[in-house]
Amino acid sequence: MKIRVDESKCQGHSRCYIIAPELFEVDDYGYSHSRFETDIPADLEEKARLACENCPEFAIEIAD
Amino acid sequence: MTTSKLGPVNNWEDDFDILDGAYLNNPFEIWDHLRNSCPIAHSDRRGSNWLPTTYEDITKIAHDVATFSSTQVLVIPFIESQSFSYENINPEVLGYGAPPITADPPLHTWTRRLILPWFSHKKVSEYEPLTQAICKKLIDEFSKRTTIDGATEYAQQIPVRVISHILGVPEDMTDIFTTWVRDFLEFADNSENRFNSIKEIVLYLIGVIEERKILISKGQHLDDMISFLIQEQNNNPEIDDAIVLGMSILLLIAGIDTTWSAIGSALWHLGKNPNDLLMLKQQPEIMDTAIEEILRAYSPVTMARVVTKDTEFNGCPMKQGEKVLMNFPAANRDPKVFENPETVNLKRKINRHVAFGSGIHRCGGANLARMELRIAISTFIDNLPDFIVDNDDDVIWAGGQVRGPRKLPLTFIK
């Protein structure tokens, strides 16, 4: 599974980071970035889905 | 139940009044009703206002900043004849309002960037020990008693002290700040008090800024947020004195009523639902989802937008100059988006709430607000684990721009 934060949509609500700091890092302005360009560890897939489903800006993309 | 000073509401579809007693006490049923009968209500009380109630409409409007401008964000407008030309205040000092909240791009974009780093996770964690100490001190003062007012003796006291620290203004001003902010946002139907409160805030902050400028010019090192804005003036000529003042006003006002309301609502919920209180004590690891759920279910903040050009939105003919109330609290109760929205489920897994807004104006202080909520609640239940709301009739809710309990009698079971 790959994850990506769409920079044009992210408004820095930080929900993804609170749910999965292992997957996301936020910069000083609150904008989120994925820590992984390649496949994420399998044991974090559930958290990735949760982050995606809690983002109020629909900014997190998941590709299986 | 109180009716608003504009008289009883004839019907909620085209005569709503958000200061009506029924709306203050239980807006949830009114939104549910409207979502089915007329999802964007209208009222000519206090100017022509639209009140959307669905998640889809509210987030759509929030993202269309060209049509729905933030230059008028107050849900209860200032009386038109009033302007800022009084006494020794030059009307131009408030030329920009209070950016970024009252600004559209491009002014919004760069003023927002100036403040965001002050509320990053890293920065906010620096304020955590202070917040903890504030909460503990308040609790020590009343922990031997059997009843307290959780709103005025606890919730109200916390955010104002934290923001005073960040802005570098004295703690002994906190009661005065609270009075000003309440007069400005909460008792908005009393236009004279409201006007005086904003005047006092402006005069006070003008004084603070002048003082800091002198200290800075003498080479003093000041690390509060207002001094930061003043020092940034050297790097960016766009930051004129009116920007520094407008931003300082926003920073003082934005985090007080809002966060206090959220802390109060959380205590109210836990005092009314002993099972949830017990669960939170036994499973502190659910605190993060619990806080998001409290924010969803009891969202404090409604904002406004002004329509910039005649437009038809979801069948409603909105005219230039009319207002739309950004009903984030109702969006968070929309059954199309939230499973059983009326149920408060502290373990709710999927919760795309917009209590902090949606789009470019997403609350700048969200990380700070969350930290304050977490510390305020956990410190309270760690020290005073058994409390109830004895009599709901004694609880007083405020609403309008910011909804939360203003009187909250809690009884300790010892």
Ligand code: HEM
């Ligand atoms: C639970 C507490 C809080 C809630 C529910 C809340 C809610 C909101 C909402 C809904 C907005 C969006 C306004 C709009 O769309 O027009 C907003 C904006 C803002 N809030 Fe908060 N807020 C809270 C606490 C705070 C705190 C503690 C601060 C710190 C000073 C703060 C600072 C701001 C600022 C600076 C903005 C303007 C952002 C912009 O326009 O870009 N808020 N808040």
Ligand code: SF4
């Ligand atoms: S939850 Fe969404 S909007 Fe918020 S930081 Fe993460 S990606 Fe960005």
